Amino acid sequence: VQESFGNQSFRMERKTIDLEQGWDYMQTGITKLKRILEGLPEPQFDSEQYMMLYTTIYNMCTQKPPHDYSQQLYDKYREAFEEYINSTVLPALKEKHDEYMLRELVKRWSNHKVMVRWLSRFFYYLDRYFIARRSLPPLNEVGLTCFRDRVYNELHSKVKDAVIALVDKEREGEQIDRALLKNVLDIYVEIGMGQMERYEVDFESFMLLDSASYYSRKASSWIQEDSCPDYMLKSEECLKKERERVAHYLHSSSEPKLVEKVQHELLVVYANQLLEKEHSGCRALLRDDKVDDLSRMYRLYHKIAKGLEPVANIFKQHVTAEGNALVQQAEDTATNQAANTASVQEQVLIRKVIELHDKYMVYVVECFQNHTLFHKALKEAFEIFCNKTVAGSSSAELLATFCDNILKKGGSEKLSDEAIEDTLEKVVKLLAYISDKDLFAEFYRKKLARRLLFDRSANDDHERSILTKLKQQCGGQFTSKMEGMVTDLTLARENQTSFEEYLGNNPAANPGIDLTVTVLTTGFWPSYKSFDINLPSEMVKCVEVFKGFYETKTKHRKLTWIYSLGTCHLNGKFDHKPIELVVSTYQAAVLLLFNTTDKLSYNDILTQLNLSHEDLVRLLHSLSCARYKILVKEPSTKTVSQTDSFEFNAKFTDRMRRIKIPLPPVDERKKVVEDVDKDRRYAIDAAIVRIMKSRKVLGHQQLVSECVEQLSRMFKPDIKAIKKRMEDLITRDYLERDKENANMFRYLA
Amino acid sequence: MSTKKILFKSSDGHLFEADEAVARQSTTISHPLEDCCAKADDEFLLPNVSGNILSLVIEYCKKHADVGSISEEDLKKWDAEFVLGMDQPTFFDLIRASNYQNIPSLIALTCQTIANMIADPNEIRATFEIKNDFTPEEEEKGHVTPVKSR
Numbered sequence: 001v002q003e004s005f006g007n008q009s010f011r012m013e014r015k016t017i018d019l020e021q022g023w024d025y026m027q028t029g030i031t032k033l034k035r036i037l038e039g040l041p042e043p044q045f046d047s048e049q050y051m052m053l054y055t056t057i058y059n060m061c062t063q064k065p066p067h068d069y070s071q072q073l074y075d076k077y078r079e080a081f082e083e084y085i086n087s088t089v090l091p092a093l094k095e096k097h098d099e100y101m102l103r104e105l106v107k108r109w110s111n112h113k114v115m116v117r118w119l120s121r122f123f124y125y126l127d128r129y130f131i132a133r134r135s136l137p138p139l140n141e142v143g144l145t146c147f148r149d150r151v152y153n154e155l156h157s158k159v160k161d162a163v164i165a166l167v168d169k170e171r172e173g174e175q176i177d178r179a180l181l182k183n184v185l186d187i188y189v190e191i192g193m194g195q196m197e198r199y200e201v202d203f204e205s206f207m208l209l210d211s212a213s214y215y216s217r218k219a220s221s222w223i224q225e226d227s228c229p230d231y232m233l234k235s236e237e238c239l240k241k242e243r244e245r246v247a248h249y250l251h252s253s254s255e256p257k258l259v260e261k262v263q264h265e266l267l268v269v270y271a272n273q274l275l276e277k278e279h280s281g282c283r284a285l286l287r288d289d290k291v292d293d294l295s296r297m298y299r300l301y302h303k304i305a306k307g308l309e310p311v312a313n314i315f316k317q318h319v320t321a322e323g324n325a326l327v328q329q330a331e332d333t334a335t336n337q338a339a340n341t342a343s344v345q346e347q348v349l350i351r352k353v354i355e356l357h358d359k360y361m362v363y364v365v366e367c368f369q370n371h372t373l374f375h376k377a378l379k380e381a382f383e384i385f386c387n388k389t390v391a392g393s394s395s396a397e398l399l400a401t402f403c404d405n406i407l408k409k410g411g412s413e414k415l416s417d418e419a420i421e422d423t424l425e426k427v428v429k430l431l432a433y434i435s436d437k438d439l440f441a442e443f444y445r446k447k448l449a450r451r452l453l454f455d456r457s458a459n460d461d462h463e464r465s466i467l468t469k470l471k472q473q474c475g476g477q478f479t480s481k482m483e484g485m486v487t488d489l490t491l492a493r494e495n496q497t498s499f500e501e502y503l504g505n506n507p508a509a510n511p512g513i514d515l516t517v518t519v520l521t522t523g524f525w526p527s528y529k530s531f532d533i534n535l536p537s538e539m540v541k542c543v544e545v546f547k548g549f550y551e552t553k554t555k556h557r558k559l560t561w562i563y564s565l566g567t568c569h570l571n572g573k574f575d576h577k578p579i580e581l582v583v584s585t586y587q588a589a590v591l592l593l594f595n596t597t598d599k600l601s602y603n604d605i606l607t608q609l610n611l612s613h614e615d616l617v618r619l620l621h622s623l624s625c626a627r628y629k630i631l632v633k634e635p636s637t638k639t640v641s642q643t644d645s646f647e648f649n650a651k652f653t654d655r656m657r658r659i660k661i662p663l664p665p666v667d668e669r670k671k672v673v674e675d676v677d678k679d680r681r682y683a684i685d686a687a688i689v690r691i692m693k694s695r696k697v698l699g700h701q702q703l704v705s706e707c708v709e710q711l712s713r714m715f716k717p718d719i720k721a722i723k724k725r726m727e728d729l730i731t732r733d734y735l736e737r738d739k740e741n742a743n744m745f746r747y748l749a
Numbered sequence: 750m751s752t753k754k755i756l757f758k759s760s761d762g763h764l765f766e767a768d769e770a771v772a773r774q775s776t777t778i779s780h781p782l783e784d785c786c787a788k789a790d791d792e793f794l795l796p797n798v799s800g801n802i803l804s805l806v807i808e809y810c811k812k813h814a815d816v817g818s819i820s821e822e823d824l825k826k827w828d829a830e831f832v833l834g835m836d837q838p839t840f841f842d843l844i845r846a847s848n849y850q851n852i853p854s855l856i857a858l859t860c861q862t863i864a865n866m867i868a869d870p871n872e873i874r875a876t877f878e879i880k881n882d883f884t885p886e887e888e889e890k891g892h893v894t895p896v897k898s899r
Binding site for chain 2 (some may be wrong): 003014044045046048050051052054055058059117118121388415
């Protein structure tokens with residue numbers, strides 16, 4: 001509210017104060033203030049002095065023109081500061097150096113702020129209307145700008161040098177006055193008046209350069225003298241100290257920049273030399289299980305862009321080497337020893353691989369904080385050596401055999417239920433690394449069939465448990481057949497009960513022999529070679545009876561008998577004592593021939609049973625040249641030849657009352673590999689057709705790579721095989737080559 | 750809340766007393782209070798304000814210090830009554846005092862009151878004794894837009 005209404009006569013007359021007079025009065029106040037700031041004996045302002053000074057300014061600004069002195073007073077306000085700075089403040093600063101200069105600066109700055117505060121109170125009226133009307137900077141800003149332009153601009157470089165010198169002194173272990181530095185650096189911040197520019201340009205940039213060169217010097221000598229763990233300890237300590245430095249006196253915004261510089265000089269520049277140090281670098285630490293040092297390495301490199309990649313790489317190489325060593329060990333032992341112990345070695349290998357996985361998973365989780373880079377490194381390492389062959393067996397087969405050993409009765413592993421569950425869990429995890437998963441599935445299925453059909457499964461719960469785990473990891477399709485097999489067995493038991501009931505109700509149908517039949521659903525079970533044989537009449541009757549029963553339950557189903565899986569219990573009436581013989585159906589067929597004749601030649605048997613030479617030799621060998629000689633062979637050579645003849649060995653005896661006469665197992669490996677190869681051909685075909693159907697036209701490279709990707713869940717397809725299938729599909733009119741570009745393929749609907 | 754009492758001395762030597770909360774509504778008082786210039790029993794000299802005006806100011810500030818005890822509506826009523834019936838010279842002294850002592854709410858109240866008074870140019874002239882220096886043509890064209898009262 002400007003006081004110039006018309007020609008009112010005011011109740012209160014004020015005497016006009018003229019500028020010189022008014023200013024003289026203000027000057028007394030300013031001088032008093034200066035004396036107080038200089039520490040001279042001067043009493044504080046009392047309220048009357050305060051009010052008078054304020055009132056003087058107020059009156060001089062509200063007087064009628066030409067005695068409205070706002071502009072002049074505004075200028076004189078600034079001049080007051082300038083005068084004080086030039087006469088007293090600057091000289092006092094210029095005569096001092098280093099730490100003394102810093103102290104003086106802090107004092108002078110503090111004084112200046114006090115002076116600004118007090119004078120702006122006295123001159124307050126100007127702040128209320130004058131500055132806004134003329135768009136001028138407020139009093140506070142005027143005051144600070146004076147200091148900035150006259151003191152700060154003169155000295156900031158010198159000050160910066162002094163500060164940095166003290167910082168380096170502290171780095172060398174000397175005690176410094178941290179509060180002083182904080183106060184000095186606060187000036188840089190405050191003088192920016194809301195912007196960090198002064199701090200950043202006049203101080204921080206230099207400090208960062210100095211810090212970088214300081215640590216560069218240190219690093220170059222430490223990297224020569226220190227072991228990797230010691231160097232890392234020092235680096236960690238330095239980073240900690242620098243962070244403390246920021247907390248104590250640098251501005252917080254300096255922290256990331258400073259840390260980045262220190263990290264760069266200590267850890268990035270010398271990364272390679274550090275990690276690859278011969279006796280103490282990353283490789284050595286892994287070798288010597290130095291978990292703490294490795295954790296430190298992770299902590300340090302974690303914050304550096306791409307810092308962990310070399311570490312993960314070395315980790316991967318190390319795990320791969322350890323894995324390869326285990327594989328090599330197993331391979332060596334296998335070639336040096338006999339067949340049985342070799343398979344034990346293979347089981348040992350799986351155990352060791354599991355242990356290796358457990359060990360390094362702990363590293364990934366604890367030392368390397370579950371970082372994806374290390375999970376990936378572990379995975380890739382395992383994928384390398386887990387796909388190697390040992391003594392002719394693929395890893396898929398080894399793993400399946402390992403499971404079989406755990407799940408079958410009397411297996412090589414004697415473990416508690418919990419331990420078994422745990423092991424099965426780990427086995428399934430290992431499967432993830434094996435590229436030929438379909439091969440594993442086939443081997444597993446074959447062995448599962450054996451366990452189920454010959455009642456060799458130790459524990460139903462474990463069987464189901466592993467199938468659940470496999471399903472979780474590999475999907476429902478992977479385990480659907482296996483689950484079908486397990487279900488078949490349950491149904492078979494029910495079926496057997498019905499069969500026995502049926503026999504009870506139809507005594508005429510009874511074959512006179514105890515018969516147990518297990519009906520298998522063809523699709524679920526592995527395919528079995530079963531050669532035809534002329535069955536003895538007793539067995540023929542059994543087959544007919546069961547067929548009759550089965551037709552009462554279901555029509556339209558064809559039963560195919562797999563004699564190779566059958567078991568017979570025969571009562572051998574030997575001279576000394578009767579012994580029960582547990583043999584295969586084929587072996588029983590051979591032995592039953594001797595019920596009617598005492599002696600038979602090879603050819604007799606051959607004709608009567610209608611077998612191939614290969615099969616017959618195997619059978620006769622098991623009965624006459626192996627452990628239990630039920631038949632006497634003439635001549636008693638070690639192998640069966642076509643000119644031999646055989647006789648029932650009435651004199652045979654054994655201390656046991658029941659003996660099992662095994663047939664040497666057929667090598668299932670070859671068949672499994674063949675079956676899997678066949679399935680793969682179909683799978684590749686299906687994948688190619690699926691891809692081409694959706695893409696219509698595709699280039700050769702892309703088709704191949706998409707094919708590989710789609711199939712990768714189950715196996716790693718051979719590129720040649722894919723090409724072959726593509727050609728095959730072309731001849732079968734599923735695809736055609738583009739007329740112009742032989743590398744492009746087109747889908748034919 | 751401290752119940753420190755502040756003493757005021759007007760230009761003509763009258764002494765007044767008020768609670769700190771009352772006094773702090775004026776920055777002219779609150780500033781020196783903050784800067785610790787006031788000792789106990791110190792008197793605040795207000796050389797630009799006479800006794801009768803100062804008592805009005807203090808009366809106003811007392812009413813406005815007790816924010817909790819009175820509703821906004823009642824306070825507005827009180828404000829209206831406060832300025833009503835004040836003679837012009839007193840009123841203008843009050844404006845000046847409120848500016849000098851920098852009491853924002855009182856400045857606002859007094860300025861608003863004036864704005865309300867200014868409704869019509871002839872009224873302005875009559876109120877403020879200003880000569881009409883417009884020609885008839887200018888008056889017709891309407892150089893002055895009447896200020897609407899708020």
